Amino acid sequence: MPCPFLKETRVKYCQSASVRKMIPLASSGCADEKCASPDHASCTVYRAQNGAAEAGPVCPYLQESLMQYCGAAPVAKFVPYSESLLSRCGNNSHRYCELYLGLARPQEAPEEVDGLPVPGWLDYSRNHMWLDLTDDGVCHVGIDAFLARALGKVDRISYVGSKGARRPMAVVTTGNCDLQILFPNAMMVTGCNLYLRADPARLTADPFVGGWLFEGTPLPETTESLLGAATAPGWMAQEVRRANEFLQQEVVSAHAGAVGALAADGGMFAEGLAQHLDREQLLGFFEEFFAPDISRTVKREP
Numbered sequence: 001m002p003c004p005f006l007k008e009t010r011v012k013y014c015q016s017a018s019v020r021k022m023i024p025l026a027s028s029g030c031a032d033e034k035c036a037s038p039d040h041a042s043c044t045v046y047r048a049q050n051g052a053a054e055a056g057p058v059c060p061y062l063q064e065s066l067m068q069y070c071g072a073a074p075v076a077k078f079v080p081y082s083e084s085l086l087s088r089c090g091n092n093s094h095r096y097c098e099l100y101l102g103l104a105r106p107q108e109a110p111e112e113v114d115g116l117p118v119p120g121w122l123d124y125s126r127n128h129m130w131l132d133l134t135d136d137g138v139c140h141v142g143i144d145a146f147l148a149r150a151l152g153k154v155d156r157i158s159y160v161g162s163k164g165a166r167r168p169m170a171v172v173t174t175g176n177c178d179l180q181i182l183f184p185n186a187m188m189v190t191g192c193n194l195y196l197r198a199d200p201a202r203l204t205a206d207p208f209v210g211g212w213l214f215e216g217t218p219l220p221e222t223t224e225s226l227l228g229a230a231t232a233p234g235w236m237a238q239e240v241r242r243a244n245e246f247l248q249q250e251v252v253s254a255h256a257g258a259v260g261a262l263a264a265d266g267g268m269f270a271e272g273l274a275q276h277l278d279r280e281q282l283l284g285f286f287e288e289f290f291a292p293d294i295s296r297t298v299k300r301e302p
C-alpha cells in the first residue's frame with residue numbers, strides 16, 4: 001500500500017536546459033507561455049541547439065511527464081513514477097518514514113502484557129526483537145518493549161556491518177556498557193535508521209515505530225523460529241515472570257538495598273533497569289535474556 005501523502009501530477013520541462021526545472025501543468029499558465037507557442041523560436045536554449053529538431057507551433061524540446069511527489073514535504077521534489085514505487089513511498093515501508101510519522105499516527109492500540117505493548121502485527125525473536133514483514137516484500141526490525149524497558153536511557157547507537165545478506169547488528173551504549181543487539185536471522189539489509197544516531201532516546205521511547213533499527217528484504221530464513229500473534233503474548237508474560245525471578249535471585253539476594261530499584265509496581269522490573277544495575281549484573285541480565293542464543297554483550301573498560 002503506498003503512502004497516503006504520495007501524490008502524482010503531470011509536469012512539463014525543457015529537455016535541453018542544463019538544469020531541469022519541473023513545472024506542474026496545473027500551476028502553469030499555458031496560453032501565453034513561450035515554450036508552447038511559436039515564440040519559442042526566440043528562446044536562447046532553443047537557438048543554442050542550432051535547429052537540431054524540427055520547428056513547429058510548440059517547442060520540440062518541451063516535454064511532459066507523469067511524476068510523483070511527497071505531499072508532506074515542505075518542498076515538493078518530483079520523482080518519476082517508477083522510482084517512487086521502488087522507494088518506501090510506494091509500499092508499506094512508508095509507515096517508518098519520518099515525514100509520515102510526523103503527520104500520521106497510524107495503527108490500532110496494541111495488546112498489552114503486564115503493561116508492555118505486544119503489537120499483534122509483528123513477529124518476535126526470543127532475544128526480544130521484532131520483525132515487521134509486509135505483503136510487498138519489505139521488512140523492518142527493531143527491539144520490543146521488554147528490551148526497551150530494560151535499557152531505559154540509551155547514550156549512543158552504532159550500526160555494525162554494511163548492506164547485504166547478514167544478521168543485522170547494532171551496538172547500544174548505556175552507561176559504561178556496550179551491548180550488542182543482534183537479530184537472530186539473516187535478511188538482505190538495505191538500510192538502518194540513521195535518525196537514531198542523532199536521537200538514540202527514540203529507540204526505547206518509541207521502539208515499534210520511530211525507533212526501528214533495520215530495513216531490508218526477507219531471505220528464506222528471516223522468519224525462522226519467530227513467535228507470532230498467537231504465541232507472543234504468552235511468551236512475553238513468561239519472560240516478565242522469569243525476569244523478576246532472575247533479578248530476585250541474582251541481584252536482590254546479593255544486594256538487599258537493590259529491591260526498590262528493581263521491583264516496580266505490579267511485579268514488573270523497574271524501567272531503565274540498566275541504570276540500576278552495576279556492570280556485572282547488567283551483563284548477566286543481558287546474557288540471560290538477550291544473548292543466550294543470539295546477542296552477546298561486550299564489556300568496556302572504564
Ligand code: SF4
Pocket residue numbers: 003004005006007069070071072073088089090093094097098099100
Ligand atoms: S516521503 Fe514519506 S511521507 Fe512523503 S510520500 Fe514518501 S513515505 Fe510518504
